[in-house]
Amino acid sequence: MTIEVQGVRRAFGDVLAVDSISLTARPGEVTALIGPNGSGKTTLLLMLATLLVPDQGTIRVAGLDPVTQHAQVRAQIGWMPDGFGTWDALTVREVLHTVAAAYRMPADRARARTDELLHTVHLADLADRRARVLSRGQKQRLGLARALINDPHVLLLDEPASGLDPRSRIELRDVLRSLAAQGKTILxxxxILTELQEVADRAVIVARGRTIETQNLDADFVSTASASWRIDSLDGDRLATWLAEHHVPATRVGGGLTEVEVAGEENAARLLADLVRDGIRITAFGPSQGALESAYLAATQDRR
Ligand SMILES: Nc1ncnc2c1ncn2[C@@H]1O[C@H](COP(=O)(O)OP(=O)(O)O)[C@@H](O)[C@H]1O
Ligand SMILES: [Mg+2]
Structure with a gap:
């Protein structure tokens, strides 16, 4: 049930929305597609979802070709577009019944599936509310339930965490993790660089329609890859002087915090030891960026 994308390109007139994207997303994993606005993410997802045809390259979704095996691919995927659409007049339950009907699900099956999904996405209490009154986080969860109605093996979610408050984001993360644990392939x-950091197993970074880098997000990655570290000290002025004397690039970010540029955790550990040895009182020392942010900044450097 893997997603395989090889050298895919798609233009709209003279706008090259996707220039050359390649990626693999595996079952049981959450793969994050990360890139700035306009980098071609939505265009790529539309091609995976059979809603747009690539100009070049190959796509396989669960071994199927979205261009020639349209209906079979659609049966395998759940698609959650960016933005919720115009279902506002229906209740939460009606939205899901309507989608189930579109999949030609028998009414009793649709009811059972709806109840199950309302539970999965924590919307059971709101089943009879109009979709209009839902908060953004609740709408996103309803969108996810909608994408899950046909129990797809492959989930394609476009910006599902966008605009969510921290609690909703954690809930989304938990839902995605449990879906991945069931063996689904989630793209x-x-x-937003940091948004998917806690949920993704792997990040594919895209910029200007091209794959820039693929990064595994294991636990060690944050500290080993970080090139920028945050130091909190009781002796801010002495720290500044020390760093200047030792030619360590540093920026005071206020509130006693200083950001230093030191590549990798070996060098960071040495710096910390030196500072402590010289009597500078450190209260906190850690990577200043998350894993995705480091990879993203490294990958998009000098590409402007
Ligand atoms: N239907 C379209 N017609 C013309 N240009 C488009 C169309 N869809 C997307 N684009 C352009 O393609 C580029 C990539 O867009 P998109 O895939 O939406 O990026 P992202 O989702 O990463 O923000 C942008 O420059 C966008 O303006
Ligand atoms: Mg988009």
Whole structure:
């Protein structure tokens, strides 16, 4: 049930929305598609969802070709577009019944599936509310339930965490993790670097329609890859002087915090030891960026 994308390109007139994107998303994993606005994420997802045809390259979704095996691909995927659409007059339950009907699900099956999904996305209490009154986080969860109605093996989610408050984001993360644990293949986009950090197993970074880098997001990655570290000290002025004397690039970010540029955790550990040895009182020392942010900044450097 893998997603395989090889050298895919798609233009709209003279706008090259996707220039050359390649990626693999595996079952049981959450793969994050990360890139700034306009980098081609939505265009790529539309091609995976059979809603747009690539000009070049190959796509396989669960071994199927979205261009020639349209209906079979659609049966395998759940698609959650960016934005909720115009279902506002229906209740939460009606939205899901309507989608189930579109899949020609028998009414009793549709009811059972709806109840199950309302539970999965924590919307059971709101089943009879109009979709209009839902908060953004609740609407996103309803969108996810909608994408899950046909129990797809592959989930394509466009910016599902966009605009969510921290609690909703954690709930989304938990739902996605449990879906991945069931063996689903999940590809989820975001233009916000840190948004998917806790949920994704792997990040594919895209910029200007091209794959820039693929990064595994294991636990060690944050500290080993970080090139920028945050130091909190009781002796801010002495720290500044020390760093200047030792030619360590540093920026005071206020509130006693200083950001230093030191590549990798070996060098960071040495710096910390030196500072402590010289009597500078450190209260906190850690990577200043998350894993995705480091990879993203490294990958998009000098590409402007
Ligand atoms: N239907 C379209 N017609 C013309 N240009 C488009 C169309 N869809 C997307 N684009 C352009 O393609 C580029 C990539 O867009 P998109 O895939 O939406 O990026 P993202 O989702 O990463 O923000 C942008 O420059 C966008 O303006
Ligand atoms: Mg988009």
């Amino acid at each position: 989820v986009s975001s233009h």
